[in-house]
Structures are given as structure tokens and as C-alpha cells.
Amino acid sequence: MIEGILIGLTTALTFQNILMVMVGCFFGTIIGMLPGLGPMTAIALMIPITYGFDPATGLILMAGVYYGAVFGGSTSSILLNAPGVPGTVATSFDGYPMAQQGKAGKALAIAAWSSFAGGTLSAIYLLFMAPSLSKVSLSFRSPDYFALMILGLTAIAAFSSKGQFLKAMMMVVLGLMLASVGQDSLSDITRFTFNNMNLTDGISFVLVVMATFAMSEALTIILKRNDPTSAAKQVSLTELGSIKINKEERTKMYKTIPRSSVIGFLIGVLPGAGATIASFLAYGMERNVVNDEEKEKFGKGSVNGLSAPETANNAACSGSFVPMLTLGIPGSGTTAVMLGALLGFGVQPGPRLYMTNPEIFWSIIMSMYIGMVILLILNLPLIPYIARILAVPKNYLIPLILFFSITGIYVMSFNNFDIYLMIGIAVVATFMRLYDFPMPPLILAFVLGGLMEENLRRSLLLSNGSWEFLWDRTLTLCILLTTILIVVWHFYKTIIKK
């Protein structure tokens, strides 16, 4: 391993590769900040450029873009409540309320330090645990994945405040229903398209996230303009606030970061899971482990609530490299794009990558450390400038949010229908938000919908239509029991509090 680390350092510390990490982090941050343009778009845009370099340099550039875009996505989540990627949706739960309280600078600093710590810690885990973790992830079967997704969706109960469990579950079902629109992945049979060709490929994730978060947020702000409580929020939004993190906040982060980085990394390792589940689970877990006083702050600008998903999503980014590099299975949509690029270089990922191309494997791991440091150096000093977006008056900010949302959809599809659909979903979402129907469960369910159906299909086909697959394997049973425990615990707590 020492030899591998040295090979990695020698490759990663060349002038060209350090420059690539810097360029990748910088452009990734800018692109990730624009709602609608997430890491996947950013990396896809980089693919033609990377073909001019050797495979190691190309992948280092893409890894830099990845981290930068994830951090950039957090920035737009915190400042505009417009997460460009699913992995940063949980960041907005407490990041945005914190910004509304005039602590935007602090929220961005907490996000930057948490991202840095999460990424660095998970790079260390990756270094020492990659070989054994790949074996663990290999042992996961379809029933385990299906149970894990049920667990992820049920954990939403942890996000919903008192009396919102059924509303959250309704939004979960709605999210899964929206995800079922379009062609069935196996048989290509169209479902719920009503003979509309525009729906054949399904509804895009960016469209749903833009409609339910960015657009509906903008419409809600206008709708509640004369509401005395929201007027107070608008005044405080123009205050930048300090980027300094005090001792009490640091103490909270010291406890949150290690546990969230472990969750993030482990979830990131599982093929198909990735940063979204990691950040939601870390948020849910954090909410459950803190004391009652801190628990009350969740959703209202909690330091733990912001630090946990930020640590976990960056840790999951590193974790998602494990199945990609060792098994050739992408851990997320973004690493799937990178896998395509790797194949384009003529490099075959798999267990033999250690032996055939050690410089690629180890230089990516080493460049992760360098990337994290660069991201911190680049983003912390820029926080006061980035946060100035908040100083834009509402009369300008609202049309600009709508403009970014519509542009995000327009450049993706060049289709009027998608714009109308987005406006329609945004209007419905705005109305539902007025009555406290939570949107995050809908987004998570929408992201997981396809994977969930795929794993249920495999499980049912293997068990010949019997639901016994849910308790046949110990691992599946354990995940399922955890899910039941969460539901029972939630109802027990609700009844006890009554």
C-alpha cells in the first residue's frame, strides 16, 4: 500500500495535475451553484476536454469538478433553497433557514468545513478500507437494496415534524408515482404517458427538483409577501453575517462530522445508493441522536442539521469511487458518467485495476486530499462574495430564480412542454407547501423510484412472485426490522407526547 501511496502522490503532485484539481474545483463550484447544472452536467461537459490528457489527469480533473459541483450545489441550497442536485437537498433543510436568519456566511462556512472534513475523512477510509469494503458491497443483493430503499424512504418520518408523518408518506407515494411515468426500463412499455411523446422518456429529475424547490420557493415568497412573518424573514435575508464559527458550534460539528462521514462513506460504497441517501440518512440519524433541545432546532437552522448532510454527501462522493474503481459498478449517476469516460480512455475498471493501472487508482485517491484542501482554500475566502447573492432585492431575486429554473430545463430539453410541466408542478407544489406538505420526501422518492422498482422486480422474479425474499436473508431482515422500528418508534413518540 505504501508503494501505491507513493505512486499516487508522484502522479497527483505534478504541476499539471494540481492545476487540473484547481481548475476542476473552481469550475465545478461555479457550475454547481447554478440551479439545474449539477455535477453530472459539469462532468459531462468536461469529458471532451479530458480526452486531451492521459487517463489519470482526466479523472483527476473530473474528480475536482465533482467535489466543486457538490459544494456549489450546497451554496445554492443554502442561499436560494434551490438544490441543483439531490445530494444537497438535505443541506437546504437547515442551511436555508440559517441564511434567512442572517447567518448565510456562517452557514456557508459550516458547509465548507463539513465538506472538507467529510471528504478528507472518507478519503482516509477509502485508503485503508477499499479492498474489504468492495467485498461487503458485493454481498448486497436486490432484496437488500429494496429493503434499504424502503428504509431510506421511511427515514423521512424523521424529517417530518409533529403530525406530518402521513403527509410525508403521501408525498413519498406521489414522488414514486411521478417516477413511474415513461417507458418501463425492462419491457419498454410506456406508462402514464397518455399518448404524449414528451413523456415517453419520463419526467426529468432536474425538472421536478426545480419545480418543487426553486420555482415553488419563488412563488411562495411572492404569495406571502404581505405576510408579517415572511416580511421579517426578508429583512433578515439581506444581512450577510459573519463566517466565523464559534466554540459552541465547533463542538457540535466535532461530534457530528465523524459519525456522518462514516454513514456517508458506507452508503457511498453501495452501488446505486450515493450522496442522496447518505445525506438524508445522516440528517435523520443526527436528528435522532441529539438532545431534545437541539432536536427542536432541526429545520430551523440547526448547526448539526447542516453539518451532517454536508459531511455525508462529500464522504459519499469518495465512497462512490470504491465500486466504480474496484468493481466497475458506478456508485452514483455522476460516477456512471466518469465510468463511461474511463472506458473511453481504454481503461477497464475492476479488481485488476490495482495491478494494471496503479497510477490511476492511487493518484485519484491522493488527488482527493489535494482537492479537499484546494476546495477549502478556494471557497472560504470567497464566501463573503458568494453570499452577496442574498443582498439582491426580492424584486430582482425572484425573477432570477425563475430564470435559472427555466433555463436549466430549456438547455436540457429544448422543449416547451417541459417548461409548462415545470410551471404546473411548481403551482401545485406551492399550494401544497401552504398546507405544510413536505417536498423533500417527494424528491427522494422520485430519485429512488426507478431503482426501487428494478430491485423489487429482480427480487420477485428470483423468488417466483413470493414476498419471502424480505425475510429469507439475514441482511434484508435486519434492514426491514430497522424500518419497522423507526415507524413504531415514531408512533410511540407521537402517542407518548400527546
Add this chain to the structure above:
Amino acid sequence: MNINTTKVISLLFFIFSAFYLYTAYQIQVFAFDENAPFNARTFPIYLGYAGLFFSGLKLILPDPNTIKVQHKTLEYKKTAILIIIAIIYGATILKVGYFLTTSLFLFSSYYFLGERRWVLMFLLSFPFVAAFMYLLHGVLDIYLRDPFLQSIGVMG
């Protein structure tokens, strides 16, 4: 009679789930797939029943945290205008082009939201869109269809 709007939304969701379930049963599957343990309509059928179950529970169970929205304080007019402008923007963006429609969308949105600083409104619409367009089209190489700019020879 005081109607609980959350219950009304739950009832609408119940009806929607029933319609979804009916449509799920109508999905045409291949003949050899009809009796398979899992086909294209299996998952949607489960979802339909789940929707009926959760919305049904919400309808039946008492609602201790009733949300009361003060409709009198809500800005329905400005919100509706903004939505209409966005629909017009969506309808014209392909035919007229990105630059002109986006600039006009931003300018008119600022105006209807009550802004009257004309110079700032102009700067944050036409030149801003031009700069953003340059970033997307010129730097990031993302294609932006613009018949208007093509007709006046600005865009190739």
C-alpha cells in the same frame, strides 16, 4: 361550514390515487408477461394502493395540527401575473429565441413586482442575459437556439 383544506387535499389525492390505480390496471403488457411475477404494471398497482391507503388514513384520522392559511394576506394577483409571464416565456422561447424572450421575461417580471429603477432593470435583463448566454454558449459550449439573433446576424 368550516372546511379543513388539508382534508380536501387528502381527498383530492385519494381520487388521484384511484385514477392512477385504474390507469395502472390499463397498462398493456406483453401476452407472455401477463402472468409473470412482475410486469410493467405491478409496481404502479402497488403505488396506487399505497396512495389510497395513506390518503385514506389522512382523511379518516383526526387532524390535530390544522393549518390555517390567512388568504387575505396572500398576494394572489402578483403570483398569477408572474405565472402567466412564465407561461408566455415558455411558449415563445423556442420560436423567438433565448436572448430576447429571456430579457423581456426578466424586465417584465421586475416591472410587475413593483420595480421602477429603469436603468437597473435594463442592466439586469438585456446585458445580464447576454453575459449569461456568453457563459453558456461561448464558454461552456452549450447550444442555445436563437432565431432572433440568427436573423440579425449576431449568432451563427
